[in-house]
Amino acid sequence: MKKGMIKATGPFERVVHWCVALSCLLLCLTGMGMMFHSLNGIGTMVGGMANLKTIHNFGGIFFAISLVFTIGMWWKEAGLFSFPEDWQWIMAGGGYLWHVENMPEVGKYNPGQKMFFLAVALFGAVMVVSGLIIWFPFSFAVSLVRMMYVLHALGFVIIFAFFFIHLYLVTVGAPGSAPAMFTGWVTKAWVKKQHPKWLKEMEEDGTLVVYGEEKCSKKGRC
Amino acid sequence: MKKELVKLIDLSRCTACRGCQVACKQWNELPAKRTRNLGSYQNPPDLQWNTWTLIRFQEHEKKDGKVNWLFRKDGCMHCTDAACIKVCPTGALYHTEFGSVSMHADKCIGCKACITACPFSVPKYDPETNKIAKCDLCYTRLQVNQPPACVLSCPTGALQIGAKDAMIKKAYARAAELGGDANVYGDKFVNGTHVVYVLPERADVYDHLPVDPKVPLEMIIWKDVLKPAALLTAGAVVAGCFLHYITHGPKTPDDETTCEGGNKS
Numbered sequence: 001m002k003k004g005m006i007k008a009t010g011p012f013e014r015v016v017h018w019c020v021a022l023s024c025l026l027l028c029l030t031g032m033g034m035m036f037h038s039l040n041g042i043g044t045m046v047g048g049m050a051n052l053k054t055i056h057n058f059g060g061i062f063f064a065i066s067l068v069f070t071i072g073m074w075w076k077e078a079g080l081f082s083f084p085e086d087w088q089w090i091m092a093g094g095g096y097l098w099h100v101e102n103m104p105e106v107g108k109y110n111p112g113q114k115m116f117f118l119a120v121a122l123f124g125a126v127m128v129v130s131g132l133i134i135w136f137p138f139s140f141a142v143s144l145v146r147m148m149y150v151l152h153a154l155g156f157v158i159i160f161a162f163f164f165i166h167l168y169l170v171t172v173g174a175p176g177s178a179p180a181m182f183t184g185w186v187t188k189a190w191v192k193k194q195h196p197k198w199l200k201e202m203e204e205d206g207t208l209v210v211y212g213e214e215k216c217s218k219k220g221r222c
Numbered sequence: 223m224k225k226e227l228v229k230l231i232d233l234s235r236c237t238a239c240r241g242c243q244v245a246c247k248q249w250n251e252l253p254a255k256r257t258r259n260l261g262s263y264q265n266p267p268d269l270q271w272n273t274w275t276l277i278r279f280q281e282h283e284k285k286d287g288k289v290n291w292l293f294r295k296d297g298c299m300h301c302t303d304a305a306c307i308k309v310c311p312t313g314a315l316y317h318t319e320f321g322s323v324s325m326h327a328d329k330c331i332g333c334k335a336c337i338t339a340c341p342f343s344v345p346k347y348d349p350e351t352n353k354i355a356k357c358d359l360c361y362t363r364l365q366v367n368q369p370p371a372c373v374l375s376c377p378t379g380a381l382q383i384g385a386k387d388a389m390i391k392k393a394y395a396r397a398a399e400l401g402g403d404a405n406v407y408g409d410k411f412v413n414g415t416h417v418v419y420v421l422p423e424r425a426d427v428y429d430h431l432p433v434d435p436k437v438p439l440e441m442i443i444w445k446d447v448l449k450p451a452a453l454l455t456a457g458a459v460v461a462g463c464f465l466h467y468i469t470h471g472p473k474t475p476d477d478e479t480t481c482e483g484g485n486k487s
Binding site: 035040043049052053096097098137138145147149150153154156161165172173175176187189192193194 | 334460
């Protein structure tokens with residue numbers, strides 16, 4: 001690790017992130033294998049559609065558990081908007097879509113990230129509940145099970161669309177972001193650009209952890 | 223393509239001998255299961271994975287106080303616009319060249335979506351094989367120009383099979399002949415079923431017979447709206463991201479940080 005890098009995430013955060021991310025991806029793939037006849041080949045790869053269904057169902061349980069940890073871990077920081085600055089950010093399209101003077105300074109999570117978190121939390125829960133009802137349809141009224149198919153498909157539309165935005169931003173759209181979820185260390189320049197208010201908050205609170213200078217920055221006396 | 227076939231069930235001629243029920247079990251090698259006597263000739267109480275056709279017995283009091291004993295042969299209606307085929311994820315359920323709905327049992331994964339979708343509650347689940355089962359209008363018999371086992375067994379002519387148009391014509395002629403509340407059931411919904419009833423009473427009189435069956439709206443939203451929407455939205459998002467990259471450009475940090483550099487500023 002290079003000196004001067006800033007700690008953005010802890011190991012627990014990263015493990016939970018990847019549990020929910022990889023299981024979500026697995027569920028999208030296995031689900032699409034069942035949703036589109038043209039993708040039934042995904043089933044062939046795992047030894048048949050029956051296996052695909054089993055992987056999807058039990059992958060869903062893993063996703064559900066991961067989602068509980070995800071929500072518990074992030075809802076305070078990423079689940080609540082703070083007005084008026086978040087509203088200002090949304091109205092300016094986050095500065096991503098057109099040139100904006102005087103963007104409000106972003107804290108640990110920008111409203112776009114908060115929306116993504118809320119979409120995953122809300123529709124993730126919808127997917128878990130509707131999925132369980134579809135899995136055991138005889139325990140519920142037919143009219144309810146039918147509605148669950150609609151919700152399950154709707155949740156997929158939303159999560160699948162958000163997934164590509166997420167993928168774009170962490171790869172080429174906002175370079176320097178991905179290490180936050182791999183090593184946990186990001187450059188100071190990146191924090192300054194993406195989350196300046198968070199940087200200030202950490203500096204003020206003395207919670208900023210800089211690689212190579214942990215001790216002094218922890219005490220906040222640098 | 224061979225011509226579409228329709229099985230005509232003229233309930234006015236049915237004596238509830240249940241020959242069709244037994245013939246179906248025999249031809250399709252479906253085991254009988256022990257049931258309890260519930261005070262009705264109707265046995266088993268409902269369609270099962272091992273009972274693809276069932277005579278329903280029903281006591282119906284007419285307006286003049288007379289009690290009628292109604293019989294109805296229940297089973298797959300072989301819809302043209304078949305909800306079960308629409309939702310089947312593996313293509314296990316499919317239309318045959320006769321217009322009937324048949325099933326590749328080896329492809330069924332027991333997801334039970336067809337059970338939820340069917341407006342007639344026809345497909346039944348067998349937990350032992352983890353597959354669903356239902357009438358296939360004796361597809362293997364139709365292929366060699368033989369009538370389905372039920373039709374062959376029927377002693378009164380209540381069951382017939384033939385070309386779609388001819389059967390529907392026959393059905394209307396018979397309903398007209400019977401007069402009163404007699405009506406034809408099956409040709410007017412889900413783009414026409416390949417099983418058509420001549421009902422001596424109005425459709426709403428019969429137990430477990432939907433008056434206006436249709437592919438459930440939920441299944442249409444799922445398969446015809448949200449399924450393509452998933453691809454369209456994802457495609458639009460990917461295209462939007464690419465456009466963003468080539469027009470607006472990425473959001474890049476201003477400089478690279480080192481311990482000596484940015485940190486101390």
